Amino acid sequence: MTQVATDVMEKVVSLAKRRGFVFPSSEIYGGLGSTWDYGPLGVLLKNNVKQAWLRSVVQCRNDMVAMDAAILMHPDAWRASGHIDTFHDPLVDCKATKQRYRADHLVEQMVRDIQANGRSVLVRKGSESWASAFVEGLNDQPIEALLKDRARAVEIFSHMQSPAGGELTEPRNFNLMFKTFLGPVEDSAAVVYLRPETAQGIFVNFKNVQIASRKKPPFGIAQIGKSFRNEITPGNFTFRTREFEQMEVEYFCSEDDASQWFEHWLDYRYQWYLDLGIKPTALRRREHASDELAHYARGCVDFEYRFPFGWSELEGVANRSDYDLKQHQNLSGKDLRYFDEESKAAWLPHVIEPSAGADRATLAFLVDAYDEESDNKGEVRVVLRLHPMLAPYKVAILPLSKKAELTGPARALYTQLAQHWPVEYDETQSIGKRYRRQDEIGTPFCVTLDFDSLVDHCVTVRERDSMSQVRLSVNELLPWLRERLQWPGVQAITGAIF
Numbered sequence: 001m002t003q004v005a006t007d008v009m010e011k012v013v014s015l016a017k018r019r020g021f022v023f024p025s026s027e028i029y030g031g032l033g034s035t036w037d038y039g040p041l042g043v044l045l046k047n048n049v050k051q052a053w054l055r056s057v058v059q060c061r062n063d064m065v066a067m068d069a070a071i072l073m074h075p076d077a078w079r080a081s082g083h084i085d086t087f088h089d090p091l092v093d094c095k096a097t098k099q100r101y102r103a104d105h106l107v108e109q110m111v112r113d114i115q116a117n118g119r120s121v122l123v124r125k126g127s128e129s130w131a132s133a134f135v136e137g138l139n140d141q142p143i144e145a146l147l148k149d150r151a152r153a154v155e156i157f158s159h160m161q162s163p164a165g166g167e168l169t170e171p172r173n174f175n176l177m178f179k180t181f182l183g184p185v186e187d188s189a190a191v192v193y194l195r196p197e198t199a200q201g202i203f204v205n206f207k208n209v210q211i212a213s214r215k216k217p218p219f220g221i222a223q224i225g226k227s228f229r230n231e232i233t234p235g236n237f238t239f240r241t242r243e244f245e246q247m248e249v250e251y252f253c254s255e256d257d258a259s260q261w262f263e264h265w266l267d268y269r270y271q272w273y274l275d276l277g278i279k280p281t282a283l284r285r286r287e288h289a290s291d292e293l294a295h296y297a298r299g300c301v302d303f304e305y306r307f308p309f310g311w312s313e314l315e316g317v318a319n320r321s322d323y324d325l326k327q328h329q330n331l332s333g334k335d336l337r338y339f340d341e342e343s344k345a346a347w348l349p350h351v352i353e354p355s356a357g358a359d360r361a362t363l364a365f366l367v368d369a370y371d372e373e374s375d376n377k378g379e380v381r382v383v384l385r386l387h388p389m390l391a392p393y394k395v396a397i398l399p400l401s402k403k404a405e406l407t408g409p410a411r412a413l414y415t416q417l418a419q420h421w422p423v424e425y426d427e428t429q430s431i432g433k434r435y436r437r438q439d440e441i442g443t444p445f446c447v448t449l450d451f452d453s454l455v456d457h458c459v460t461v462r463e464r465d466s467m468s469q470v471r472l473s474v475n476e477l478l479p480w481l482r483e484r485l486q487w488p489g490v491q492a493i494t495g496a497i498f
């Protein structure tokens with residue numbers, strides 16, 4: 001990370017804590033590694049992100065419905081999905097310090113070091129020429145895919161050492177699912193898992209939802225909910241945590257139409273980030289190489305955001321074929337095919353899956369919105385240029401004096417506007433300080449009442465980004481704000497849906 005980037009991340013983390021977006025979890029006990037609590041403003045912001053997603057993928061589409069599955073599922077669901085056998089990360093241990101590392105991350109670090117400096121502390125003495133040849137021969141091959149070849153992985157780690165200089169063990173697989181027990185007996189028959197993705201809750205309910213909602217493919221099911229992964233290296237604030245929220249769509253269609261729907265969802269989801277203000281230069285698509293794809297996937301594209309710590313995955317859009325429904329059908333013995341009454345044909349739909357993280361999206365919106373600018377006195381104004389619909393508070397009511405003749409009408413105005421949006425009321429300190437406080441949390445509009453307001457029944461509205469001010473009659477205020485506090489229009493969906 002460059003110095004500037006580190007600064008931005010540090011400033012966002014500090015602002016998040018100071019203003020009540022995100023706190024370290026269990027802080028009074030020293031915290032619990034990489035777990036975070038959302039505070040008053042964080043709840044509002046993240047809820048807005050989730051609402052924006054639901055609005056776009058469910059409310060504005062006739063081909064989508066929502067559901068909310070339980071976090072605990074029958075263990076066979078994870079057997080069928082492949083998570084029990086294959087949902088793991090490769091780990092190596094330092095024999096000297098007993099510290100544990102993600103094998104692929106260590107190799108990636110070594111490659112980065114050698115590319116930048118021609119050497120790395122992770123290379124064992126005597127293996128320098130092996131390391132140079134290894135890096136030269138990589139040809140952009142993803143390390144994760146390379147380590148799937150056991151013999152190759154063992155060879156690589158025989159040439160490497162830990163950051164502390166200790167000998168490393170051979171890589172071993174570590175399952176990322178959290179286990180717990182159902183009921184009072186803690187034996188193997190009672191083991192259940194905290195779901196590592198929300199997707200499987202949708203697949204096992206495919207038939208229930210399809211029949212109850214009378215939807216025919218192509219149609220999709222959307223779900224927002226907590227997922228849990230015992231990540232080896234969580235970090236970068238809320239970017240990678242062990243408990244996080246996902247926003248997933250499983251879209252069911254025929255095999256023939258799958259490529260078309262894949263392209264549709266790629267465009268539709270990409271546009272969502274742009275419509276909500278993400279800078280186009282900070283968002284990109286990355287197509288998975290064929291050796292990076294899960295064995296069942298026909299294609300996968302990640303949306304990556306340029307976080308201060310580098311380009312990193314925000315959302316993945318995958319063509320999952322009919323793998324999941326087929327697996328659940330085989331293990332459960334239940335017919336999960338869609339039965340078409342008209343043609344009397346029964347078939348297993350293919351699935352397109354746009355899978356996003358609510359916490360990652362929230363972090364991206366926060367980082368993207370963070371800005372600093374100098375005012376004419378040389379003072380720095382920190383401003384969160386959030387899309388108005390994502391901003392925690394839409395309006396702040398600021399009476400220019402604490403005298404009751406002003407605070408009375410100001411509070412009445414607060415009560416009126418709070419019926420429509422989250423609104424903040426603040427009568428403490430100078431108006432300049434109060435504007436700065438609202439800028440820092442992204443409030444798009446500040447409404448001030450002064451003594452003239454008592455005579456002309458007008459208020460002054462100040463806009464966050466331009467700092468321009470306009471004097472409005474109190475009666476005009478509500479429609480004026482309504483016009484400016486609108487969700488972005490959703491891309492028209494044409495074709496096969498209706």
Ligand code: GAP
Nearest residue numbers: 197199239240241244314315316355356357360
């Ligand atoms: N059902 C497919 C699936 O779960 P994934 O790429 O593993 O795919 C989808 O996860 C999204 O969930 C990611 O793009 C990311 O936004 C979010 N996510 C995954 N692991 C996460 C973690 N440890 N912390 C925060 N968000 C995570």
